[in-house]
Amino acid sequence: MFSNQSTSNLTRTISPEALGAPPSGIVEVFTYGWGRPGLIPLWAGEGDMSTPSFITEATTRSLAAGETFYTPNRGIPDFRAAVARYMSRLYGQEFSPDRFLCTIGGMHALQVAMRLILSAGDEFIVPSPAWPNFIGCGKVIGAIPVDVPMGLTNEGPNGRWFLDVDRIASAIGPRTRAIVINSPSNPTGWTATRAELEAVLALARKHGLWIIADEIYGQFVFDGSARAPSFHDVMEEDDKIIFVQTFSKNWAMTGWRIGWIECHPSLAQSAENLIQYSSSGVATFLQRGAIAALDHGDSFLHHQVERAKKGCDIVCEGLSKTGRVRFAKPEGAFYLYFKVDGAKDPMGIAKRLVDEANVGLAPGSAFATGEDAWLRLCFARKAEDLAEATARLVKALS
Ligand SMILES: Cc1ncc(COP(=O)(O)O)c(C=O)c1O
CATH class of the missing domain: 3.90.1150.10 (Aspartate Aminotransferase, domain 1)
Known part of the structure; x- marks a missing residue:
């Protein structure tokens, strides 16, 4: 029995x-x-x-049209082109589709990002409070999370969480490989200023560290601006930054399990291999819905x-x-x-x-x-x- x-x-x-x-x-x-x-x-x-129905209908049309076969591990070309269009519109710079690969939500993008840069025994810094999956995801690879508390100015309507860059600097050791930055933050709502992003980037450059940038709430900002400051605003093309992204929050698609990872095109083959050996890609019909979200979801x-x-x-x-x-x-x-x-x-x-x-x-x-x-x-x-x-x-x- x-x-x-x-x-x-x-x-x-x-x-x-x-x-x-x-x-x-x-x-x-x-x-x-x-x-x-x-x-x-x-x-x-x-x-x-x-x-919303303009997204679900794109998916049902795709299913009805028989798009039910294996799919390219990086994502279908139409999807990657749509992400590039969306990113170019949002950040006011040209993005090549070669930078983007489709993943099973933001969680899988994080997993691929961490597997790209962390090995067992490596340390990665996570400013906290933090979404717990950063720590859990690193731990299952055998990497070691180093929790660095964020600062909090007076608690109250005018209080503010802030990144304690000196504290991050003193947490860097010989095994440190990466810093995870989630802005706007789950759970605090802290939204990095451009100066905070520049300070982390300077630190990462100085110590040769990777940054995993989780900017999935980048358009959920309440000061009237169109989006939060982003590493895209301050980085150079060959900075060691990998972005994780998702459709979950922007377009109410949590249950779809679709997102993307953005990395330098020279890493895309390795990222594709990691996708092959984890999920082997995201259903084409889901990608069709995602394209509708990117093109018509503003x-x-x-x-x-x-x-x-x-x-x-x-x-x-x-x-x-x-x-x-x-x-x-x-x-x-x-x-x-x-x-x-x-x-x-x-x-x-x-x-x-x-x-x-x-x-x-x-x-x-x-x-x-x-x-x-x-x-x-x-x-x-x-x-x-x-x-x-x-x-x-x-x-x-x-
Ligand atoms: C900060 C952060 N990153 C990534 C994710 C993952 O999103 P997904 O549902 O696409 O896996 C979440 C989900 O709550 C989140 O809060």
Whole structure:
């Protein structure tokens, strides 16, 4: 009989990297609260809108036309040309399609990027709080994450997270190979200034390090500008920078699992080989939908950014009223990362808020070490839900 026992001697025989792969810190609270009637789920990194029909229809047309065969590992030429068009439009410079390869979402792009530059025993620096997958993804390769806390000026509407470049510099050792920079940031909403990007780039150049740039929330900024500062604004063609990107957030395509990696064309063959031996490419019909998103998705994206901006105001203004909540107002992305004064156990408080407010939040322990009760709230949702969730949280926390 095949039992469902979760413990067996077999676990001792799998690779140490697989055994040591950290479970996601968000899953525990998700499992705790999942399925409760009336729960407002603000724990995951996705909004409440489904993919717009101009995208899904491009995919169904492709399926109907029989585009169901193996696909080029780099992505179909039409896809790579569409990414180049989109990037050229967004950054005001010419991009060659040779720089882009299609991946299974941003997560796979990160995996390919890390496998391109990290070997077992190499160190990589991650400013924290950080999206946990940077650390988990490096660890399964056997690389060693080095957590460098970010700075926080006074907590409050005028507070700001900032990159502590001196601290990063002192974390660099002989095995350091890379720095991961995620701006705008999940979970803090910190958005790097051009000067911060220049400072990291100077450090990377000085020490011969790679930068993995995760700018997937680059257009989710709330200061009225079209996009956040990017390494594209400050880099030279042959700088050691690899970008990970995704369709997930911009065009409400989290479940599609499609994104891209951008690297110097001289690395593209190696990246293609890594794709061959991991996913062997992304379905052509998904790429057709993605092309529609790139070519015709600007107004949908702008609508989402406007909605997130309003959502940000609703939750920030509401939670400030508790007098017990501290945060730096997010400059970008779609998360509020806040601390509950005097509380110590982030997982405990996240579960308590499920019980008492029927609101699902992610515990800060998923993003940073330390015992203070930080929580992450995703505000990519309709205003009524956010207003209701905020009212419930205010009641439970006051
Ligand atoms: C900072 C960051 N990078 C990458 C990703 C990965 O996105 P995808 O859903 O495309 O794998 C996420 C998803 O939450 C993210 O927050």
